[in-house]
Amino acid sequence: MKKILMAAAAAVFAVxxxxxxxxxxxxxxxxxxxxxxxxxGERGLQNFTFAADYxxxxxxxxxxxxxxxxxxxxxxxGAEGFPSPKKSVLQAEKALRDGATFILQGNSSGVAAAxxxxxxxxxxxxxxxxxxxxxxxxVVPALTNELCNFWHFRFDAHxxxxxxxxxxxxxxxxxxNSVYLIGQDYSFGQAVAAGAERMLAAKRPDIEIVGNExxxxxxxxDFTPYARNVKASGADALITGNxxxxxxxxxxxxxxxxxxxxxxxxYAAADGITGLFGEAGNGVISLVSEGWGxxxxxxxxxxxxxxxxxxxxxxxxxxxxxxxxxxxAQAMQAAGSTDPKSVAYALENMEYDSMLGTKVFMRAExxxxxxxxxxxxxxxxxxxxxxAGAALDYDKSGYGLLATSTVEMAxxxxxxxxxxxxx
Amino acid sequence: MDWGFITxxxxxxxxxxxxxxxxxxxxxxxxxxxxxxxxxxxxxxxxGGYFAYIIAQEWGLSxxxxxxxxxxxxxxxGMVVERFGLRQVHKFGHVAxxxxxxxxxxxxxxxxxxxxxxxxxxxxxxxxxxxPLFTIGDxxxxxxxxxxxxxxxxxxxxxxxxxxxxxxxxxxxxALTHPNTVSNLGxxxxxxxxxxxxxxxxxxALAGVIALPTDAxxxxxxxxxxxxxxxxxxxxxxxxxxxxxxxxxxxxxxxxMFDASQLSVISIMEAVANLLGIEWSLLERPTYELRRLMVGxxxxxxxxxxxxxxxxxxxxxxxxxxxxxxxxxxxS
Numbered sequence: 001m002k003k004i005l006m007a008a009a010a011a012v013f014a015v016x017x018x019x020x021x022x023x024x025x026x027x028x029x030x031x032x033x034x035x036x037x038x039x040x041g042e043r044g045l046q047n048f049t050f051a052a053d054y055x056x057x058x059x060x061x062x063x064x065x066x067x068x069x070x071x072x073x074x075x076x077x078g079a080e081g082f083p084s085p086k087k088s089v090l091q092a093e094k095a096l097r098d099g100a101t102f103i104l105q106g107n108s109s110g111v112a113a114a115x116x117x118x119x120x121x122x123x124x125x126x127x128x129x130x131x132x133x134x135x136x137x138x139v140v141p142a143l144t145n146e147l148c149n150f151w152h153f154r155f156d157a158h159x160x161x162x163x164x165x166x167x168x169x170x171x172x173x174x175x176x177n178s179v180y181l182i183g184q185d186y187s188f189g190q191a192v193a194a195g196a197e198r199m200l201a202a203k204r205p206d207i208e209i210v211g212n213e214x215x216x217x218x219x220x221x222d223f224t225p226y227a228r229n230v231k232a233s234g235a236d237a238l239i240t241g242n243x244x245x246x247x248x249x250x251x252x253x254x255x256x257x258x259x260x261x262x263x264x265x266x267y268a269a270a271d272g273i274t275g276l277f278g279e280a281g282n283g284v285i286s287l288v289s290e291g292w293g294x295x296x297x298x299x300x301x302x303x304x305x306x307x308x309x310x311x312x313x314x315x316x317x318x319x320x321x322x323x324x325x326x327x328x329a330q331a332m333q334a335a336g337s338t339d340p341k342s343v344a345y346a347l348e349n350m351e352y353d354s355m356l357g358t359k360v361f362m363r364a365e366x367x368x369x370x371x372x373x374x375x376x377x378x379x380x381x382x383x384x385x386x387x388a389g390a391a392l393d394y395d396k397s398g399y400g401l402l403a404t405s406t407v408e409m410a411x412x413x414x415x416x417x418x419x420x421x422x423x
Numbered sequence: 424m425d426w427g428f429i430t431x432x433x434x435x436x437x438x439x440x441x442x443x444x445x446x447x448x449x450x451x452x453x454x455x456x457x458x459x460x461x462x463x464x465x466x467x468x469x470x471g472g473y474f475a476y477i478i479a480q481e482w483g484l485s486x487x488x489x490x491x492x493x494x495x496x497x498x499x500x501g502m503v504v505e506r507f508g509l510r511q512v513h514k515f516g517h518v519a520x521x522x523x524x525x526x527x528x529x530x531x532x533x534x535x536x537x538x539x540x541x542x543x544x545x546x547x548x549x550x551x552x553x554x555p556l557f558t559i560g561d562x563x564x565x566x567x568x569x570x571x572x573x574x575x576x577x578x579x580x581x582x583x584x585x586x587x588x589x590x591x592x593x594x595x596x597x598a599l600t601h602p603n604t605v606s607n608l609g610x611x612x613x614x615x616x617x618x619x620x621x622x623x624x625x626x627x628a629l630a631g632v633i634a635l636p637t638d639a640x641x642x643x644x645x646x647x648x649x650x651x652x653x654x655x656x657x658x659x660x661x662x663x664x665x666x667x668x669x670x671x672x673x674x675x676x677x678x679x680m681f682d683a684s685q686l687s688v689i690s691i692m693e694a695v696a697n698l699l700g701i702e703w704s705l706l707e708r709p710t711y712e713l714r715r716l717m718v719g720x721x722x723x724x725x726x727x728x729x730x731x732x733x734x735x736x737x738x739x740x741x742x743x744x745x746x747x748x749x750x751x752x753x754x755s
Contacts, residue, residue: 194711225683
């Protein structure tokens with residue numbers, strides 16, 4: 001009898017012991033969930049939720065130093081009409097109070113700059129209760145250069161890395177003798193314009209920049225005058241970093257004006273944009289980004305199929321989110337802890353085998369991720385398929401991005417001015 | 424800049440101004456008649472675009488079905504809103520009405536998000552009107568924009584004739600200034616109000632049908648247009664249809680011109696330096712270096728930044744120097 005009781009007690013302890021070692025890590029997603037850029041934020045949230053389930057929750061959690069860890073994504077609206085640095089930081093403070101230990105943010109480099117500043121200051125003041133900022137989209141180079149911060153990690157290739165890839169392609173195209181630049185008037189748009197100007201001058205000094213315009217973000221009603229200027233300038237190519245509604249508007253005007261020149265973009269896909277361009281954009285729109293490449297891995301094909309089953313109206317519009325979640329889970333396991341500081345150290349110099357068919361290297365010097373970058377064309381032909389045999393298109397349009405050239409581990413050795421201070 | 428460029432840009436501006444007019448015409452009539460600043464007006468514009476997209480593209484009927492049907496449907500919705508919403512709130516005074524329309528604008532926006540989602544819908548120009556109507560130099564002018572101009576001008580002429588040449592129009596004009604007298608004469612003023620509200624919203628919807636294929640059809644469309652049409656009715660003169668047309672054209676053409684202009688502080692500095700034959704090393708620097716200078720924002724400032732401010736600046740000036748508006752008759 002005594003033995004049985006003891007066994008029962010042991011069993012109870014074992015069970016409660018296991019339950020006690022269950023930890024939920026809270027990740028705070030802060031991006032525009034209202035206003036003209038809401039869709040980009042909404043889709044980002046879906047992609048993070050799905051990736052967190054895929055890598056962690058659907059596995060029944062991951063084993064971190066003997067504890068069973070699950071991820072929970074909390075979402076916060078960082079927009080006041082437009083993505084707002086002030087409101088996003090307020091939301092980050094709220095997220096801290098809600099117990100979040102990681103921040104996921106990406107849309108608008110202006111917001112990201114405020115966020116990295118907030119995170120740095122908070123972690124100095126509350127050294128016992130730090131928070132890590134996983135930046136999945138904000139690509140102004142400054143964030144891993146002069147504004148760099150130990151607590152900030154960037155999973156996307158930054159604007160200069162992408163521009164290196166883009167200008168290589170443009171420089172190799174002998175038909176291009178003049179280029180027109182259009183961008184949104186804030187840190188990111190300025191960085192794209194500066195990168196293009198600097199790199200083209202170095203790679204093809206004969207290429208003339210015939211237009212270099214920045215417009216107020218989210219406020220242009222009709223881009224027709226811009227398209228007319230491009231046409232009047234006789235430019236052989238257009239480069240734009242526009243995203244969200246500004247890319248939609250610009251794209252419409254460009255295609256209506258029938259410029260007949262290649263348009264090199266950062267973000268002219270998904271979220272309604274691909275569907276909108278349809279046949280008119282075929283062979284005209286190029287896009288530089290990370291992605292799944294022309295021959296996606298079987299794991300990604302299955303991932304895509306499962307994603308589409310859960311979100312039939314959505315798309316994997318930012319594949320780097322997969323890496324961000326995968327690397328976070330792996331870093332926790334490597335650190336054997338969910339403590340933000342230990343995880344941050346584990347992320348440094350991590351080499352991650354991504355299902356996107358690339359290695360991702362998180363450089364310790366500046367916390368910039370390096371990975372394969374592709375130049376893609378907007379087309380409806382030759383798109384790879386997922387494991388259900390459906391084309392990897394966007395907006396259910398039959399059109400999507402086909403990788404036409406690959407830059408392996410793009411700009412791996414690119415210089416940084418970051419002087420990282422480690423806690 | 425050549426003449427072809429200037430001509431098509433002017434026409435772009437006229438097309439833009441005329442669709443501003445379609446939206447502001449209803450707003451100015453409603454305001455002057457009922458004293459209600461209808462914050463939800465631009466929402467009807469946006470709904471017009473969505474309904475037309477659904478009819479023309481989701482249901483596969485044509486744009487030409489949507490063109491007459493959508494304004495009728497939304498006009499009817501407008502009348503229902505007036506009859507069962509505004510009129511009930513009216514007895515609590517103007518503030519209540521204002522808040523009602525303010526709430527309605529949010530309601531429509533959230534409704535649109537809920538039903539249609541946050542993404543930009545691929546609302547396209549109808550097949551028949553695709554492509555350019557004519558080409559000047561290397562600039563083309565699209566058939567659809569010409570169509571926008573024709574429709575808007577027809578509506579203006581029709582409205583003008585209705586208001587000045589018909590019995591109904593005379594009653595409306597009388598009700599604008601002397602609602603009580605008109606009521607005492609035995610006319611059904613609430614019915615007139617309802618009809619005017621219906622026509623106003625129908626016009627906004629029509630503008631949505633014909634303007635949104637060239638813009639972006641998304642839940643932010645109303646919020647983006649809203650402030651501009653308020654500026655227009657203030658500048659034009661509250662209650663003045665011709666004033667609204669005049670102000671719409673001024674704002675449409677000038678903002679388009681500002682968008683198209685390449686003029687900036689730095690370009691003026693260059694022109695001056697060339698004129699005086701000065702070699703100025705500053706001007707030889709690449710644009711990105713100039714932008715980084717302490718005075719970078721100032722010297723890179725262009726008409727594109729000023730263009731966005733222009734309508735509001737105009738409104739402030741009008742309010743100071745001619746508070747009744749360009750063609751407005753009464754001081755209020």
